[in-house]
Amino acid sequence: xxIPRPSLAVYLMADDxxxxxxxxxxxxxxxxxxxxxxxxxxxxxxxxxxxxAQAALDRGVTPRRALEILRxxxxxxxxxxxPMTYGAIVEGYGEEEFCRDAAAAGAEGLIVxxxxxxxxxxxxxxxxxxxxxxxxxxxxxxxxxxxxxxxxASRGFVYLVAAVGVTGARETLDxxxxxxxxxxxxxxxxxPVLGGFGVSRREHVQGLVTAGADGAIVxxxxxxxxxxxxxxxxxxxxxxxxxxxxx
Numbered sequence: 001x002x003i004p005r006p007s008l009a010v011y012l013m014a015d016d017x018x019x020x021x022x023x024x025x026x027x028x029x030x031x032x033x034x035x036x037x038x039x040x041x042x043x044x045x046x047x048x049x050x051x052x053a054q055a056a057l058d059r060g061v062t063p064r065r066a067l068e069i070l071r072x073x074x075x076x077x078x079x080x081x082x083p084m085t086y087g088a089i090v091e092g093y094g095e096e097e098f099c100r101d102a103a104a105a106g107a108e109g110l111i112v113x114x115x116x117x118x119x120x121x122x123x124x125x126x127x128x129x130x131x132x133x134x135x136x137x138x139x140x141x142x143x144x145x146x147x148x149x150x151x152x153a154s155r156g157f158v159y160l161v162a163a164v165g166v167t168g169a170r171e172t173l174d175x176x177x178x179x180x181x182x183x184x185x186x187x188x189x190x191x192p193v194l195g196g197f198g199v200s201r202r203e204h205v206q207g208l209v210t211a212g213a214d215g216a217i218v219x220x221x222x223x224x225x226x227x228x229x230x231x232x233x234x235x236x237x238x239x240x241x242x243x244x245x246x247x
Contacts, residue, residue, distance in 0.1 A: 001080045001108040001133045001156035006209050006245040007031040009194055010238055011084065011219035013052040014038060014066035015059065017226070022073045024231035025222065029242030032194075033073060034111065034217065037066040037085040043114060048220040052227075063089050063098070067105045074106025082109035082135065082156070087123075090115075095123050099130035109133040109156040116146070117153035124153065135159055138184050140176040147180075151188040158188050160213060162195040162204075178211040185212050205244030215245060 003009075009032035010025040012018045022033050038053035038061050045053065061069070066083070074081055083102055090098045090112055102110060110132050115123055117136050127134040133156030138147045140161065151158050162177050177195065184193050195208040196217030205216040218241055225237040 001082075003080055003157060003192055003215075004031050005192055005214045007157075007192065007194060007215035008205070008238065008242050008245060009034055009082070009196070009215070009217040010222050010234075011036060011049075011196075011217065012226070013049065013056050013223060014061055014069045015052070015056040016069075017230075018069050019072045019076050020231050021226050021234055022077050024235040025238050026077045026079055028235040028238030029245075030079060030238050031215070032080050032082060032109075032217075033077065034082045034084045034219070035066065035070050035073065036219075037063055037083055037089055039086050039089055041088075042086065046220055048223050052223050063093050064101075067101050070102070070107060071105040080108040080156070081106050082111060083107050084111040084113065087112055087115045090123065095126040096129070099123075099126040099132055103130040103132050107132055109135050111135045111137070111159060113137065117149045120153065137161055138180065140180050142180075144183065147183055148187045151184055151191065151193075154188070154191055157192040157194050157214070158184055159217065160184055160193050160195040161197045162199060162208065177208065181208070181211040181213050199241070202240050202244035205241050209245060216241070 010030040011034040013036045038056040124134050135156050136150035136154045137159045138150045192214035194215045195213045199216045199218045200221035208216050225233040
């Protein structure tokens with residue numbers, strides 16, 4: 001998976017409106033679309049994404065339906081697509097089958113939020129066989145050896161968690177982000193580093209890029225905008241955030 005530098009990834013929930021929202025996000029300047037697969041026990045997700053996930057589940061969105069939605073998005077946008085999910089979903093589906101079906105639907109990368117690099121051997125092999133880049137997370141609380149392991153195991157990009165706790169729009173990012181970017185950048189080699197969790201303002205994006213990150217990921221703020229005003233509001237938000245990539 002090749003992404004531009006700097007890059008802006010936009011997270012959407014797999015639901016019936018996701019293809020239209022993905023088009024709007026790309027019009028606004030998104031260079032990557034992450035598609036959340038709804039899960040009933042999302043440990044890393046804050047209230048906004050939990051609410052969107054529950055709404056999708058209530059409408060009958062299963063993992064297989066989520067991959068159908070991914071395929072619909074792939075037919076409408078020309079940016080890398082990255083499903084984001086949890087280990088129980090992938091294990092229940094079957095690692096090899098999930099990665100194979102995700103790749104067939106257009107996925108170029110995969111984030112499984114609760115599977116650390118040291119436990120990802122089977123999943124990594126399945127992803128590699130399917131031609132999908134497996135992406136790991138690093139956080140301000142991660143030990144140096146964990147940061148190195150995650151950065152070295154990641155393909156596509158490294159997901160840098162810019163706030164402690166669950167996802168959700170915040171006023172400010174964690175004060176340790178600059179150090180985390182520097183530490184991760186030093187061991188990531190040529191792999192891009194994108195910062196997410198809490199990104200909701202242009203200055204957040206600017207701060208990440210200034211610190212040395214290769215871009216940003218917006219999730220809860222994107223879902224809030226889409227719920228508030230549909231594709232138009234999402235496009236407006238993404239355009240404003242994308243302006244932060246270049247100052």
